[in-house]
Amino acid sequence: MNLARFPRVRLTHAPTTLEHLPNLTRFFGGPEIFIKRDDNTGLATGGNKARKLEFLIGEALSLKATHVVTQGATQSNHVRQTVAAARKFGLGATALLEERISDGNPDYYGSGNVLLDRLLGATIETRPGGIDMNAEIAVVGEHLKKEGEIPYLIPGGGSNPVGALGYVVCAQELIWQSNERGLNIDHVVHATGSAGTQAGLLVGLEAQNAGIPVLGVSVRAPKEKQEENVCLLAQKTWDFLGCRGDFPRAAVAVDSAYVGDGYGRPTRGMVEAVTLLARHEGILLDPVYTGKGFAGLIDLIRKGFFRKGQNVVFIHTGGSAGLWGYRDAFGFFDPLATHSGQR
Numbered sequence: 573m574n575l576a577r578f579p580r581v582r583l584t585h586a587p588t589t590l591e592h593l594p595n596l597t598r599f600f601g602g603p604e605i606f607i608k609r610d611d612n613t614g615l616a617t618g619g620n621k622a623r624k625l626e627f628l629i630g631e632a633l634s635l636k637a638t639h640v641v642t643q644g645a646t647q648s649n650h651v652r653q654t655v656a657a658a659r660k661f662g663l664g665a666t667a668l669l670e671e672r673i674s675d676g677n678p679d680y681y682g683s684g685n686v687l688l689d690r691l692l693g694a695t696i697e698t699r700p701g702g703i704d705m706n707a708e709i710a711v712v713g714e715h716l717k718k719e720g721e722i723p724y725l726i727p728g729g730g731s732n733p734v735g736a737l738g739y740v741v742c743a744q745e746l747i748w749q750s751n752e753r754g755l756n757i758d759h760v761v762h763a764t765g766s767a768g769t770q771a772g773l774l775v776g777l778e779a780q781n782a783g784i785p786v787l788g789v790s791v792r793a794p795k796e797k798q799e800e801n802v803c804l805l806a807q808k809t810w811d812f813l814g815c816r817g818d819f820p821r822a823a824v825a826v827d828s829a830y831v832g833d834g835y836g837r838p839t840r841g842m843v844e845a846v847t848l849l850a851r852h853e854g855i856l857l858d859p860v861y862t863g864k865g866f867a868g869l870i871d872l873i874r875k876g877f878f879r880k881g882q883n884v885v886f887i888h889t890g891g892s893a894g895l896w897g898y899r900d901a902f903g904f905f906d907p908l909a910t911h912s913g914q915r
């Protein structure tokens with residue numbers, strides 16, 4: 573795969589480390605659990621969008637853009653990293669935040685990623701939940717043009733064939749690391765939302781003929797819908813890269829059993845996963861994506877989906893900045909609660 577022909581900037585501390593989790597592996601007594609630390613990509617607290625933004629900002633600069641426009645949920649990690657990347661390359665940044673959760677929680681609306689968006693100097697606008705947000709950024713782009721700017725629009729999650737190239741790179745990195753240390757990876761698991769991470773990973777792994785199955789744990793859409801989203805984007809990315817023939821659709825696998833009440837809504841499994849990783853390995857997951865993704869991994873381990881001795885890699889896609897927006901979900905961490913005996 574010739575990725576050098578695509579415009580790209582450098583944003584990530586790559587390769588991210590591939591770490592064994594000995595304590596958690598012992599705790600469950602199932603497969604060997606590994607974690608690829610894409611939470612440590614380095615861009616304004618890190619996360620998976622940094623990899624996509626290397627190619628997205630690369631394209632923006634090649635088009636002489638002056639201003640980046642994107643969108644996401646209120647506590648979007650994608651928005652935070654996009655604003656940071658735009659800033660680093662001297663571009664203006666406008667973010668439209670979709671109010672998918674409307675419970676008026678001040679942490680959710682003011683802390684975590686929102687605090688960082690403000691700190692990074694984004695122009696923030698809000699929109700009600702459930703509208704076509706990619707249509708909204710197009711409208712903002714037109715306004716910016718009238719003001720003399722050259723806007724570059726980035727869809728939600730940075731998930732288009734350009735952004736997905738970032739996860740083709742991650743697939744190359746992962747195979748290189750597994751070969752380097754003689755680690756035969758049996759399964760990859762990660763959280764899937766706007767589909768770019770899974771599409772890019774699958775295209776990268778298939779194009780290398782890796783033979784490693786990938787399971788996306790959905791944080792929003794039902795299984796069939798999410799598999800379709802991933803397939804469509806994977807095929808586009810496959811074509812964009814110039815791979816021959818059709819992308820093998822059968823490689824796409826999504827489990828949507830861990831969404832709970834909906835996107836961004838806490839679940840018991842998420843709280844358990846975040847807490848276990850913190851207390852056994854000192855690693856921070858996030859409430860919206862990796863907490864639910866890891867909850868899926870834990871449940872599948874308990875159900876015997878993986879055999880003892882198999883090597884399972886969880887891709888930690890970041891998001892811990894969102895923890896500050898979800899203090900309520902982790903109420904038992906409140907020092908005021910410790911007198912009731914909870915630790």
Ligand SMILES: *Cc1c(COP(=O)(O)O)cnc(C)c1O
Pocket residue numbers: 619620621649650729731763764765766767768769770858861862889890891892
């Ligand atoms: C965006 C995001 C994901 C999902 O990646 P997609 O490419 O949107 O599917 C997973 N984890 C975190 C922390 C994210 O911010």
